[in-house]
Amino acid sequence: MTTEKTPTATPTTDAEQLEAAIEIAESLQEHTITTGDLAPEPRITARRALFQIAHSLQTARELLPESEPDPDSDSDRESTTDTMPEPDAWDDYEEAICHLEGRLTHLHRLACAKQPADGRASESPARQFTRALEELTVLRECLPGVDPDLDGDVAVGLEREVTVTTKEAYEQVEGRDQGQGQWLEYQLERAFRRWGYSADTRQTAFGLEVDVIARRKEKQGEPTDWLVAECKDWESGTITPVTIFRLCMIAFACRAMPVLCHTTDLTSRAEQLARNFEVRVLELEDLERGELPAPKTAQPSTELFEYAPDWTARDSRGELPIMFRREPGKRFSYVPGFEPAGRGCGYEPIEDPDDRDDDPHPAAGH
Structure with missing residues (x-):
């Protein structure tokens, strides 16, 4: 775990938010593999959930359009470097989950706003972020020291933006x-x-x-x-x-x-x-x-x-x-x-x- 908290710059683009979320998921994956603070069954469940989260985020990264900055503009390059987020520091599982949940909720809200009305839900970044958030609820239940019913703005946003019924989740598939x-x-x-x-x-x-x-x-x-x-x-x-x-x-x-x-x-x-x-x-x-x-x-x-x-x-x-x-x-x-x-x-x-x-x-x- 990271022992020192460092100020986290606010990501300014979808890509930066996504990279920050992937970094948290990979950090949690590495921690569950290298440490023995989880019993065998919760460890297997946590690693499976983290694998699904990482897979969904990587799929979303492939689906999101890549932004192409002007190669002749040095100021754009410097601005991007200055605003790239620092890795989210966390001392316990609950803090890591809060960081990851906040990133995913924000990404899901942005993706839903940009998704075409006639787009296929199964092929959209919004659906990938939904899957990641669904796995995150599983992760919260198996990690020690994490409240399964997390309160606060993040949990409220998750409930408001991500909770979907089975029928709604598959309305626009092929x-x-x-x-x-x-x-x-x-x-x-x-x-x-x-x-x-x-x-x-x-x-x-x-x-x-x-x-x-x-x-x-x-x-x-x-x-x-x-x-x-x-x-x-x-x-x-x-x-x-x-x-x-x-x-x-x-x-x-x-x-x-x-x-x-x-x-x-x-x-x-x-x-x-x-x-x-x-x-x-x-x-x-x-x-x-x-x-x-x-x-x-x-x-x-x-x-x-x-x-x-x-x-x-x-x-x-x-x-x-x-x-x-x-x-x-x-x-x-x-x-x-x-x-x-x-x-x-x-x-x-x-x-x-x-x-x-x-x-x-x-x-x-x-």
């Missing part, structure tokens, strides 16, 4: 223009791959386009080893039962579990159908989860301490016609070889040798 859905399809494909699937987009099943399909790399003997997904990245409009019917039809035809990923709203009837037919309804935030979310099976009660019967979708959706109900292989299941187990969303392989299934699943009998 593939989200009118009539396009590539971006959400790509995000769902990435999520499937993180969850252990091989995935592909824009495939065709019996002449119908399927937005995303996925197959688990290491089969778990579950219906979710196969997935088909519909994506609706709509700025306006509401998902109706037609979308649910189409998705379920394709899922039954492909013998895979249905997934609906959307950024809009569902009508009450569409929501109920999705619940009854065990469609996994994912919003953008669900793609950040560590594994494939389960479908919704029940709703909160409107009473307090009434203890009414807790009905799930399997209780309320009804059954097959009586004529079909007792025949072999007649059961609710997208994937052959499985039958519903319990009142939630579980399935189990069919192991009864007398239960003849015309199209047994490979996992049946395991």
Whole structure:
């Protein structure tokens, strides 16, 4: 750590502010590597956050236009040298975070003011500074002696200028223009791959386009080893039962579990159908989860301490016609070889040798 505080000149340009912020981040990186004042887990978290901050700042430096001073003007060169900021001196983590936070907040405010209205958020310096500030909040929580809820002008500016919702942060990325859905399809494909699937987009099943399909790399003997997904990245409009019917039809035809990923709203009837037919309804935030979310099976009660019967979708959706109900292989299941187990969303392989299934699943009998 720096032990002597030196006066810090006020940077006069974006580039000077950025270089000062990079210098602080690199100083913190070096300190976390060379000193042992952090436990192993916080040290790993801090180093990861600092790496992301440095990467975002370096990307922003590449995106910012370079200023070209007049080579014939000595006064400009001398003025630039005189006003270059001194390295921010800091005696503890909180002081370093305050310096870095102030620089980043200022840079983010300037970048937002200069960003074109039709510019891509993912390609803008403002987005890079936002990412750095988001990582800075993580850094504040793992460093000792740093208040996670830092008060003062810096924290107020951070909350006012940087806090954005997930939808707002990705409003202007590529593939989200009118009539396009590539971006959400790509995000769902990435999520499937993180969850252990091989995935592909824009495939065709019996002449119908399927937005995303996925197959688990290491089969778990579950219906979710196969997935088909519909994506609706709509700025306006509401998902109706037609979308649910189409998705379920394709899922039954492909013998895979249905997934609906959307950024809009569902009508009450569409929501109920999705619940009854065990469609996994994912919003953008669900793609950040560590594994494939389960479908919704029940709703909160409107009473307090009434203890009414807790009905799930399997209780309320009804059954097959009586004529079909007792025949072999007649059961609710997208994937052959499985039958519903319990009142939630579980399935189990069919192991009864007398239960003849015309199209047994490979996992049946395991």
